[in-house]
Amino acid sequence: MLYSNGLRRSFGALRSYSLYASTSTRRGLHYDGRNRLSNFWTPTQAKNKSHSGDEDGHDLLMRAGFLRQAHSGIFHLLPLGLRVQDKIERLIDKHMLKLGASKVSLSSLSSEELWQRSGRLEGRGSEFFRLQDRKEAKYLLSPTHEEEITTIVANAVHSYKDLPLRLYQVSRKYRDEARPRQGLLRGREFIMKDLYTFDLTEEQARQTYEAVRKAYSAFLDELTLPYLVASADSGNMGGKLSHEYHFASGKGEDIVIGCDTCDYSINEELYIGGHVEGTKRSVDAQVYQAVSKDRKELLQVLFPPGTELNLYAVKALFPALDSSVEDAVGTWLDAAKAHGSHGTRILLADPRVAGRLSEHDSLSNVPIASADQLLLIQFRTEVLESKLDGRQVSLTKAQHGEACPACSSGHLSLQKAVEIGHTFHLGTRYSEPLDLTVLDANNKQITVFMGCHGIGVSRIIGAVASLLADKKGLNWPMAVAPFGAMVVSTSGVPPEDVHAIYDELSTAGVDVAIDDRERPMGWKLNDADVVGYPFIVILGKGWAGRRMVELQCRKLGIKEDVGVKELPGKIAEYTARL
Template sequence: MFQTCSPQVAALTRASLTSIRQLPFRASICKASTLARQRACLSKTWLPTGGLAQADKEDGHSKLVRAGYLRQSHPGVFHMLPLGLRVQEKLERLIDKHMLSVGASKVSLSSLSSQALWERTKRLEAYGPELFRLNDRKAAPLLLAPTHEEEITTLVAKLVTSYKNLPLRLYQIGRKYRDELRPRQGVLRSREFLMKDLYTFDSSVDAALQSYEEVRAAYSRLFDELKIPYVVAEASSGDIGGDLSHEYHLPSSMGEDMVISCNSCSYVANEELAVAKPPSQDQSAAKARVWRGVSKDRTFLVNVWYPNVPGLSESDINTHAIKTVVPGLDSSMEDSIAFWTQDSTKESGSSQKVLKLVNVVDRRMSPTISESIKGSSHPQLLPAGSNLDISSIKIETITRSESGQSINALRIRDGDNCAHCESGKLKVEKAVELGHTFHLGTRYSKPLGANVQMRENVMAPVQMGCHGIGVSRIIGAVANHLADEKGLNWPRAIAPFEVVVIPGRGVQDEDAHEIYDQLVGEKQEVDVVLDDRVESFPWKMKDADTVGHPIIVLLGRRWLSDRMCEVQCRRLKVKEDVAFDELPVYINNLLSQL
């Protein structure tokens, strides 16, 4: 063969045969070089850390910024940097795993939605100024979707026509948009955010409720894996709609929601639905105070009458409870007195005038108060300085809800009696909402024509459910919850890296690589990163605490003398020297607790 080839080809062929004879040795070199190329090293990752001083009272968001996870682009809009993206991607994979457990298929829906669809479901005006609206070049009205019930229902209505195609479970993880009036607390309340939405479609109510419970179980497994102290509360469906919903909360002083729980029974509810046992003693009409509000369309005014007793103030008014009996209440207006004391036509910017005054009477008030305020002569019907003509305004008084229950116009407070057991006392705590499950029924399938043919050859609207998880919100909430004075402190499930290896002075690169390869192993079950940057050893240790790696492995003097590594874990208060051969088992035991 060599005689029929050119000398160059013959030489290459001999070299190839030689390589084949030496294959085991060459393969081992190839494996080692491939592993070296795949080692995660901080020197190869863009980490804009440093340059930002630590504040005295630093919240989780400030720590995320200082540690180089994210940066603000515009008010309420953030860029995810490499570390932040690793956390986000790990959280998404965790969600994918638990969505797969309920048989859900992943889709990706457009961020643009048609305003016409939202008009059909009567949500366009209900969302009000929180919607980002725009027109395309042909003047077609669009919006940046804060949620996707309309779009997913329309999609399914076109493609699913028979009960045989159900149940159907579709989910996405995508960007959502809400024009928050006051974005705050970083990714906890932002204008652009990442959400997971699961939409379920079933042929009957029973099947839909079964789907609902399966998703709730999957949510519990997901939050259990994050190892955070979440609570599940009965909740109101709000603008989404439906008649059954639960919220998943992380108790936190940074939270904007209030969760009420009983210390004796299993009762847990958010502030919108929570009820306490009614007080046994009424207050007199002479001791009444009034909280004032207006409707969103500025056509009616609202007086809320509650007892004037020590310790109560306007901040104790539960606007969620008021909205159940006065749905049009504008609960976003912090001070409505200015509206009451000037021309309402000018304030509203339209030709509308005040047509009605609605009095809402708290259940603690004496029954005589209802009679005394029905006329137009009560001195507290209007605030001092009002120029409204009370004689031209219709007065309505509400003392009970549509279900016949007396109205609790005040927020529940610590120590109130539980309405669901005999001896329980209620506890009120702030919390961050991480997830929400809704049974929607036919709220969207009816107006959008999502019907399927049933066994009886009749068409019926599908039963729907909607189940959300705030992906970017979880990142902010967990960061804030687990942070301490040294920095962030991630749970294993979503930590950017589970273990960081920091070699000290005099430690050779080969030693650090040996530790790295020992921890990663052939199955690569541990997510390790090597801090091979040129910074000093103390700087790297402080940076590792700031970033919040769950476990730190230090190679110092004992490594050079005894091949012992120092293992640190702040959350578990561990600081121990571990022999090289025992390191994988020891590290995995720690990680199983994080």
């Protein structure tokens, strides 16, 4: 039904009066359908005077009543924190729906037997929370669900006609971190969205992967925060194609390397140095020594002084490297003696180190062991070139300002970052060991291609809090703020006037609440700053005489008087700038 402006105002006033008239109270609680802080538990705390220095995002999440710590790396979400989490989850749901994904909820308990079948259990026992039932069946608290979802699909999907399939969940995950730190950024229990995709062919799986990447970018765009996308190492997840999604942050544990000219962006873990031709050579060198996994080869790496060795690049050239052995020389000598006093010495030098690798030049003087020890074994020396795919590369970590390996004109910049998402193209990493196959159009049994794609929901809460906090408190983006606007009034303002402001904003789609707690105005405003609502609407001195409210947005530095009817438009205008 359509109403004229006058009738709509009258209808709005009548609705406001009816809600107010029907309000019931009990022990200070109000029930009229409006969001009220008198009904909403917000256990904010005063700043600890003994706290030295500025508070970080995690300190403010605790003080503002978003969460409480239960144990090391384990946190309880309180009502404010849960509202932020729910909004992030609704945004995720929106973009997963556009991908055609169905939402599931998988058990937190996973069978160890499935992890043994996939090959991911061995060597990682310390990462898991493990338990067994009264019948001694072994389980673990899932850090991720590839094994379980693959098994479910393998038992339910048998024809190519059932593909593609996209399933996702938002659930609790568990990882027994050795050193939980930075609050929600690295905990032992965390909330995560994981999407699992199933396709008939490698080509279709790659197309799905690109569709997911676009969905991730669209999701992050809605948070209105700058983010980085970098090529990444797939690690124990499997597959060779993956990308990480980061917020740039000084508190980050990752380093993202980017070019100032082209779109080159990569995690430092995956970086292999580029253009070295024509660079200045060094007479001196640092030496790194390591042994091969079979202990038969000793690797000696020479690289320029004042630089840091890039082990990823070294392993790309020498995949047999075992970097975990501390006494590489002693281990190599012992193995050589045990195998008939024979060993192999591998020489590898960064192109910027002067000299030609051979047994007869200065590199032969690099210390391996004492002369007496070397007399006890026979060894031969081999030279390994520092080339990948025919291109000469450096063996050191990236440095700010050095040449980009992807283009001829760009220079590299390094940024610390917090990873908040990861996409993996898995291929048949899980479908093969867990027997996920379907019949194709030719009635032939083929293995399904998979992908998995995560977003750290609780990590986003911690990362956003750290990124946007200032000396006064938190600063939430409008899309995930616990409330987008908080209405605060002096004691002399009639409740129906406060309700009229609330209803005007709510009708315009603003997630608004009323601070109707019996506290002084100054206390309420300070509390609103600590919690970090994007907008504060104040009914104070300007209301009684001019019917104007004061609109505040701390992030934009705005304090201005606004009429009631202009208020929704002003908030929309400033929201676009946040």
